Amino acid sequence: xxxxxxxxxxxxxxxxxxxEPRPGAAHLFIADAHGAEAILDVAGVDTSLMAKAHVIYLPxxxxxxxxxxxxxxxxxxxxxxxxxxxxxxxxxxxDAKMGLQVYLAGTEGLIGQAQNEAMQAGIPHTAIQTxxxxxxxxxxxxxxxxxxxxxxxxxxxxxxHCGLNLFVRDHYSRRLAAYQGVCIxxxxxxxxxxxxxxxx
Amino acid sequence: MTIQFNDETFRDDYSFxxxxxxxxxxxxxxxxxxxxxxxxxxxxxxxPVDSIYEKRFDVDEHYLSEMRDRAMVLADDPLRxxxxxxxxxxxxxxxxxxxxxxxxxxxxxxxxxxxxxKWRWINKPMGIDDTxxxxxxxxxxxxxxxxxxxxxxxxxxxxxxxDDNLWMDAGMITTQADWSLDFDLGxxxxxxHAPVPLAHEKGIFIRALKFLLNIQQGAPARRLNWTMxxxxxxxxxxxxxxxxxxxxxxxxxxxxxxxxxxRVELQTFFRLPRSNALVFPIRxxxxxxxxxxxxxxxxxxxxRVIRDLPEELATYKGFIDNRPMMLDxxxxxxxxxxxxDGIWPDxxxxxxxxx
Numbered sequence: 001x002x003x004x005x006x007x008x009x010x011x012x013x014x015x016x017x018x019x020e021p022r023p024g025a026a027h028l029f030i031a032d033a034h035g036a037e038a039i040l041d042v043a044g045v046d047t048s049l050m051a052k053a054h055v056i057y058l059p060x061x062x063x064x065x066x067x068x069x070x071x072x073x074x075x076x077x078x079x080x081x082x083x084x085x086x087x088x089x090x091x092x093x094x095d096a097k098m099g100l101q102v103y104l105a106g107t108e109g110l111i112g113q114a115q116n117e118a119m120q121a122g123i124p125h126t127a128i129q130t131x132x133x134x135x136x137x138x139x140x141x142x143x144x145x146x147x148x149x150x151x152x153x154x155x156x157x158x159x160x161h162c163g164l165n166l167f168v169r170d171h172y173s174r175r176l177a178a179y180q181g182v183c184i185x186x187x188x189x190x191x192x193x194x195x196x197x198x199x200x
Numbered sequence: 201m202t203i204q205f206n207d208e209t210f211r212d213d214y215s216f217x218x219x220x221x222x223x224x225x226x227x228x229x230x231x232x233x234x235x236x237x238x239x240x241x242x243x244x245x246x247x248p249v250d251s252i253y254e255k256r257f258d259v260d261e262h263y264l265s266e267m268r269d270r271a272m273v274l275a276d277d278p279l280r281x282x283x284x285x286x287x288x289x290x291x292x293x294x295x296x297x298x299x300x301x302x303x304x305x306x307x308x309x310x311x312x313x314x315x316x317x318k319w320r321w322i323n324k325p326m327g328i329d330d331t332x333x334x335x336x337x338x339x340x341x342x343x344x345x346x347x348x349x350x351x352x353x354x355x356x357x358x359x360x361x362x363d364d365n366l367w368m369d370a371g372m373i374t375t376q377a378d379w380s381l382d383f384d385l386g387x388x389x390x391x392x393h394a395p396v397p398l399a400h401e402k403g404i405f406i407r408a409l410k411f412l413l414n415i416q417q418g419a420p421a422r423r424l425n426w427t428m429x430x431x432x433x434x435x436x437x438x439x440x441x442x443x444x445x446x447x448x449x450x451x452x453x454x455x456x457x458x459x460x461x462x463r464v465e466l467q468t469f470f471r472l473p474r475s476n477a478l479v480f481p482i483r484x485x486x487x488x489x490x491x492x493x494x495x496x497x498x499x500x501x502x503x504r505v506i507r508d509l510p511e512e513l514a515t516y517k518g519f520i521d522n523r524p525m526m527l528d529x530x531x532x533x534x535x536x537x538x539x540x541d542g543i544w545p546d547x548x549x550x551x552x553x554x555x
Contacts, residue, residue, distance in 0.1 A: 012394035143380055143438045164442055171395050175386040186445025
């Protein structure tokens with residue numbers, strides 16, 4: 001899948017790079033769906049990475065598992081969902097030693113949440129490599145009820161918790177690993193424009 | 201002077217009002233007949249007698265009612281007051297700064313008695329008389345930041361300083377101009393200002409950050425900022441926007457003078473001694489258009505500023521839809537005469553409105 005070119009935006013909006021091999025005592029890769037492609041690419045650039053790598057992969061219906069396994073990472077885990085894997089991710093960060101390199105790839109929701117776990121373990125966000133691949137759906141926080149709606153692809157959208165119609169802001173919180181959703185019809189209740197793709 | 205505290209509300213029946221004294225000392229934010237963003241920082245070292253600049257933390261007639269409103273906001277949504285774990289020391293710094301300042305500046309209202317770390321704090325208007333151990337959280341009913349900012353008007357953002365940046369790592373935010381502490385907590389200076397239009401391109405935030413990083417102990421700074429609010433609503437939070445947003449549509453020519461308020465923030469900046477954090481009090485003052493129009497200079501000037509404001513700013517400040525109606529109202533108070541420089545009302549020297 002080709003990489004999506006996000007339009008230039010405000011300064012709180014995350015920007016993603018391209019994973020590159022860095023010298024390290026150990027390498028932790030966390031990816032979902034098409035994020036596997038970024039791992040395959042960087043493993044091709046430096047074939048020695050995988051001998052010291054721990055790969056945590058959430059396929060979410062994409063069939064990259066065999067290709068990743070074929071890289072023979074030192075540790076490989078495939079999880080059915082982020083919530084199912086989060087304890088394992090936390091353990092990986094808790095066990096981390098000085099010299100660990102962190103690579104995150106895939107959707108913004110996965111990157112944001114895994115980055116948040118890394119930060120809570122004391123790794124500065126600027127030391128973490130990220131690469132966006134696959135779906136451009138967003139993880140949104142409703143500013144009103146605080147509920148998180150995953151995989152939002154349209155603007156506006158309906159909050160999965162309180163049911164308000166929210167518009168999609170580019171304002172992003174690393175602490176919450178979410179963009180902000182704000183009621184779109186507060187000043188004219190019921191006047192909700194038709195939903196369209198966030199980048200349309 | 202002894203302050204008469206108003207018994208008033210900032211919600212529901214909106215019984216908030218400004219006395220004549222409060223109108224004359226209102227921090228009118230426009231020093232000339234036009235407005236564009238600027239860093240506009242000056243030292244916070246007092247000002248004219250009885251002006252809002254005179255004391256380090258201004259206490260006015262709205263004190264008790266504002267504190268009552270804050271308590272109601274916090275009861276509904278405790279996330280309006282948050283402090284990341286490394287910010288507790290800054291909270292004590294802030295408690296000390298406010299207690300020392302208020303007891304020195306308003307000795308008839310506040311007393312602080314210190315015997316080593318045994319402190320006794322008396323807040324007469326609020327009927328508080330507490331003895332506690334400085335730096336021991338267990339001796340206060342709340343964390344130190346929350347304890348003291350439940351007794352001080354205005355919002356308080358407490359900023360950690362590291363990596364040549366400022367970080368929004370603690371705050372008491374209940375009278376905000378539509379931004380969420382819960383969402384912005386942990387962001388750096390550029391990130392929490394990210395949604396502001398035009399100012400980034402003008403380099404405003406880069407210059408402002410440089411200035412703020414260098415603020416020294418005992419040398420606080422200040423600036424004014426402003427926006428518009430329909431009804432004297434202190435809690436214009438994004439959290440409750442789905443409830444209050446509709447009030448903007450209740451403006452009509454007949455009620456605009458009383459419902460439309462200019463909302464001015466006195467922003468001050470103090471370096472805190474132990475934590476090296478920066479505290480950023482954001483004090484909100486509200487004044488209805490009809491009260492502002494009692495000062496001829498402000499009537500003329502407000503009309504010109506609102507008329508000529510770039511569209512992006514009127515949109516960002518949330519009054520683009522109501523601007524035509526505001527201008528209809530304000531134009532009646534602009535007779536085209538020149539205005540004096542500066543923000544002060546100049547009632548003795550400025551001419552009355554020519555009919």
